[in-house]
Amino acid sequence: MTANCSACVPSSDMATAAQAEGVEMQTLQREKSQSTPEVHADPQAGRLAMAGDSYPENSYEFFHEIVTWVETYLRDTDQPLHLELRLAYLNTSSVRAMLDIFDLLQAAHEEGQGVSVDWLYHPRNERVADLAEEFREDCTFPFEIKPDQPE
Amino acid sequence: MRPSRPRTYSEDEFIRDIERQLADPRLAENELRPALKGLLEICATQREQLERVIRISDGFQSMALTEQRSLAEECERHLRRLEKLTRISDRYQDSLRDLKMALEEAALQDPLTGLGNRRQLTEQMSAEIDRATRKGTSLNLALLDIDRFKTVNDTHGHEVGDQLLCLIADTIRDNLREYDTCGRWGGEEFVVLLPDTDREQAATVCERVRHGIETIEPLPGMEEDRPITASIGITAVQPGEAWSLALKRADDLLLKAKQSGRNQLLFADADAGNTS
Numbered sequence: 001m002t003a004n005c006s007a008c009v010p011s012s013d014m015a016t017a018a019q020a021e022g023v024e025m026q027t028l029q030r031e032k033s034q035s036t037p038e039v040h041a042d043p044q045a046g047r048l049a050m051a052g053d054s055y056p057e058n059s060y061e062f063f064h065e066i067v068t069w070v071e072t073y074l075r076d077t078d079q080p081l082h083l084e085l086r087l088a089y090l091n092t093s094s095v096r097a098m099l100d101i102f103d104l105l106q107a108a109h110e111e112g113q114g115v116s117v118d119w120l121y122h123p124r125n126e127r128v129a130d131l132a133e134e135f136r137e138d139c140t141f142p143f144e145i146k147p148d149q150p151e
Numbered sequence: 152m153r154p155s156r157p158r159t160y161s162e163d164e165f166i167r168d169i170e171r172q173l174a175d176p177r178l179a180e181n182e183l184r185p186a187l188k189g190l191l192e193i194c195a196t197q198r199e200q201l202e203r204v205i206r207i208s209d210g211f212q213s214m215a216l217t218e219q220r221s222l223a224e225e226c227e228r229h230l231r232r233l234e235k236l237t238r239i240s241d242r243y244q245d246s247l248r249d250l251k252m253a254l255e256e257a258a259l260q261d262p263l264t265g266l267g268n269r270r271q272l273t274e275q276m277s278a279e280i281d282r283a284t285r286k287g288t289s290l291n292l293a294l295l296d297i298d299r300f301k302t303v304n305d306t307h308g309h310e311v312g313d314q315l316l317c318l319i320a321d322t323i324r325d326n327l328r329e330y331d332t333c334g335r336w337g338g339e340e341f342v343v344l345l346p347d348t349d350r351e352q353a354a355t356v357c358e359r360v361r362h363g364i365e366t367i368e369p370l371p372g373m374e375e376d377r378p379i380t381a382s383i384g385i386t387a388v389q390p391g392e393a394w395s396l397a398l399k400r401a402d403d404l405l406l407k408a409k410q411s412g413r414n415q416l417l418f419a420d421a422d423a424g425n426t427s
Contacts, residue, residue, distance in 0.1 A: 089247070092240040099236060127246045134239045 025076065028069050036062050037087060041069050046079045051086035054094040063097035070104050080114030081105070086148060087119075088128055102139055109141035116141060120148040166191070263313055264320035267334030272342050275332050276394035279344050284390040290346050291353035292394075293385040294401035295323070295360070297339040298413040303379075311370060315379065318370075322363040327356065342398070350387060350418065357383050357416050365414065380414035387419075 025043030032038035037052030048070065056062040073081055083105070090098065105115040119135070121128035132145040160168070172178055173188055259271035267275065276292070283290035297319060304312040316339065323333050323341055333343045343360070345353050364381045384404030388397045400419060408417040 090239075090243055092236065092243075095239045095243070096236055099232060127242075131239060131242055131246075134235070134242065137235070 025073055026069075028065065039066060041066070041073075043073060043077070046073075046077075047082050047084065049084040049086075053089040054087060055089065055091035056094070059091065059093035059097060063094070063100075067097060067100055067104070070101055074104060074108040074113060074115075078113060080116070081108070082115075083117040085117065085119045085132075086121075088122070088125065090131075098135060102135060105141055106139055109139075117143045119143070119145045121145070123147040166194070261335040264317050264335050266320050266324070266341070267332070269334070269336055272334040272336060273394065275334070275344060276342070276398070279332075279346050280388055280392060280394055280397075283346060283388065287390070288347045289349055290344070290388040291348050291350070291385055292388050292397045292401055293343040293345065293353070293357050293383050293416075294336070294398065294405050295341045295343060295357075295381050295383045296405055296409070297364075298380045298382055298409070299377075300339040303373075303376075306376075307370075307372060311372070314370060315367075318367055319364055319379070319381075322367055323360050326360045326363045331356065353385055353387075354416060354418060357385055361414065361416060382408040382413050383416045384408055385416060385418045 027043065028039060028041035030036065030039040032052045035053070036056045037050045037054050039048075039050050041048045048066075050066075054062075070081070083101075087098075102117075105117070109115050117136075117139070119129075119132040121132065129145050129147075136143045136145065169187060169191055173184060173191070178184060259267060259274075261268040279290055282288075297316075300312070300315075303315060316335075319339075320333075320335065320341070323343065327333060327343065328345075330347070331343060331345050333341055336342045343357070345356060348356070361381055361383060365378055367379055369376065369378070382405055384401040384407070386397055386400040386404065388394075404417040404419050408415050411417075
């Protein structure tokens, strides 16, 4: 098999190579809506950012692709994943979805993958910090809760 | 009572004994020997089988036990998670409820004086009129305006004006009865609602308010000014009447009070002709 003929490389090998470089993963970009936060998932940077309030009518639909993205990223790469959260209000099913995501991070952390969370809150709304602490309770990976500095 | 048996051989001792006897050359010719030998073989096979069965069934049992434990753990984990979810969700709801209360307060309160604002006053006027109509009691409405307030703002600045408005609001509130209500209608205008009150009582209360305002300690720098005074128009609200009509009547009386020298109450019955 000649090395300069990429078409000759078996497709499964190509997939593995692509996954290792994180090319396979899609960037996920969702604009903020009235009831859903802005979402930006960047596999190249290993970063997932969410900002805003979350009380979608169909939270399963909204969170499914985010949870799947996290799951796929953690499974297919050994690169670290960093979450940057600026979430203010969450309804019950959104809380549940976030617990699912943190469970995935915890499992990856226990497997030795680098995961971390920054939960940023508006200095005027300290109750968000208390809530973030509730989320952090069972997590042993780096999980910081800090006031959001205006840029 | 069970009869106590003499201590018997253990199974192993018994088998070893038989093996010894089978091996004994002196008993080689014994006619029971082949039968005993066959019996011993059957016994050994059965023992082996029994042990296998026990081993297998032990295996199943421990597997079932492990499964049961892991199910219990899973159940426990889910329960903890549900509790966490509930706790977090409750806290989100609490903060929403607090926010709602703060918004309601902000929507109904005048931020400067802490009195009810125009929105709250219109709700209170409607409610009091409904109540008085239903119960057949008398209700009086007073509109109060601070005399020459613009001069205060122009001479001493708005900050002093605001300070004075707060003092006036406190003075009005302090001179009312427990069930009277007052609010800031706008600028330097205040509305007072006097339920279950006849004309004479209303006059007494409003006179107390007027006097209270007149005797407010001057603010620093205002000692040389003429004392702060207020003019008040008071009207008896008619059963089932729209608040805007009653308020209009009070406003007309207030204007007359201003025109005829300020710092006074003017009173009217529902029929505007009967002014005192």
